[in-house]
Amino acid sequence: MSENTPLLETKDLTRHFRIGGGFSGNNLHAVDQVNLTINRREIVALVGESGSGKSTIARLLAQVYKPTSGEIVFEGKPLSKLRGRKAQLAYRSDVPMVFQDPFASLNPAYRVSHGIERGLKLHRTELSSAQRAQEAERVVEAVGLNPAGEILQRYPYELSGGQRQRIGFAQALAYRPKLILADEPVSMLDVSIRIGLLNVMADLRETEGVSFLYITHDIASARYVSDRVMVMYGGHIVEAGPTESILQEPKHPYTQLLLSAVPDPRAPLSVDAETAKAEPPKVINPKPGCRFRDRCPLAEAICHEKTPVLQELAPKHEAACHVAQRATAGASA
Incomplete structure (x- = not known):
């Protein structure tokens, strides 16, 4: 397989939820026709407010949900073609997930070592008991927790929130993953320790060659850690491109709204406060048109x-906005 082949890509990925009973005819369009790519050794930030569909995408990629339509392709192979428990376990080992709540992600009845070694026993059957213990120490050290032997013998209640979240990354790393789905991994942590967790992601990309889909509502942290940003609103990707291009020259009004909340003099402030207070997007049986309208x-x-579709408005920088697309076309004419 070519190195230029995306590690993971989605093709018109869609997930709808039926609500109000089987005869209501109401469908919540959580994710609609999303096309995204993640390359090897790349950190991609998926940014948007609560309810935009970010976590639904993570759960689709983790196979917690099945798509309503569309396809997920991993290393050139469609996930819909996976057959058998062995193939499913192999994918989940390659693409594990780190969850938002560090206090709910570890079993309080067991020592830290239990969760890591249990995952190793399930996903890396070739390891002996001694090798599993050795690998558990290695991954705990890799996420910056020392002394590893002591940390592994603690119970979750003996760890801080930041330490627990690092253990979450260690558990994922133990599987020798190619892509880690990090769903709001720092949102429940104190501001003072968030940077440390973001640095863990950057370090793991460099030392272990792992890619990340970093899901967040905080566009400032996306600037700190990501190579590319995808902005999501109302189940649609509305803007996507290199991080600095997106954040210095946002094309979509919703991206401008997100940036208006960031205390950065470089961020454009072209959307007013009244816009921020308006109604959320209508995603139950939505009608055609821009969902931000x-x-x-x-x-x-x-x-x-x-409904606008993504178009390239600058090098590798796409936006789904009729107004921005017309302005770019007029400027280039």
Whole structure:
């Protein structure tokens, strides 16, 4: 397989949830026709507010949910073609997930070593008991917890929130993953220790060659750690591109809204506070049109009639916005 082949990509990935009973006819469009790619040794940030569909994408990629339609392709192979428990375990070993709540992700009845070694026994059957213990120490040291032997013998209640989240990364790392799905991994931690966890992600990318999908509502932390940013709103990807390009020259009004909350003089402030207070997107049986239109100060008639699709407006920088696309076309004419 070519090194240029994406590690993971989605093709029109869609997930709808039926709500209100079987005869209501109401469907919540959590994720609609999302196309994303993650390359080897890359950190991609998926940014958006609560309810935008970010965590649904993570659970689709982790195979917690099945897609309503569309496909997930890992190392050139569609996940829909996976057959048998062995193939499923192999994928989950390659693409583990680190969850948001460090206080709920570890079993309080067991020592820290139990969860790591149990995962090793399931996913790396070739290791002996002594080798599992040795590997557990290695991954705990890799996430910056020392002395590893002492940490492994503690119970979860003896660890801080930051230490627990590092153990979450250690558990994922023990499987020798190729991609870690990190769903809001620092949102429940004190600001003073968030940078340490972000540095763990960056270090693991360099030392272990792991890619990350970093899911967050905090666009400032995306700037700190990611190579590329994808901005999500109402189940759609509305903007995607290299991190600095997205954050220095955002094309979509929603990205501008996210940046307006960041105390950074480089961030454009073109969306006012009234926009931030407007109604959330309508994702139950949504009608055609831009899902940001009711909050957007730039919305035009076409925004209520036709759903915009991603178009490249700058090198490797895409946005799904009728107004931005017309402005770019006019500037290049």
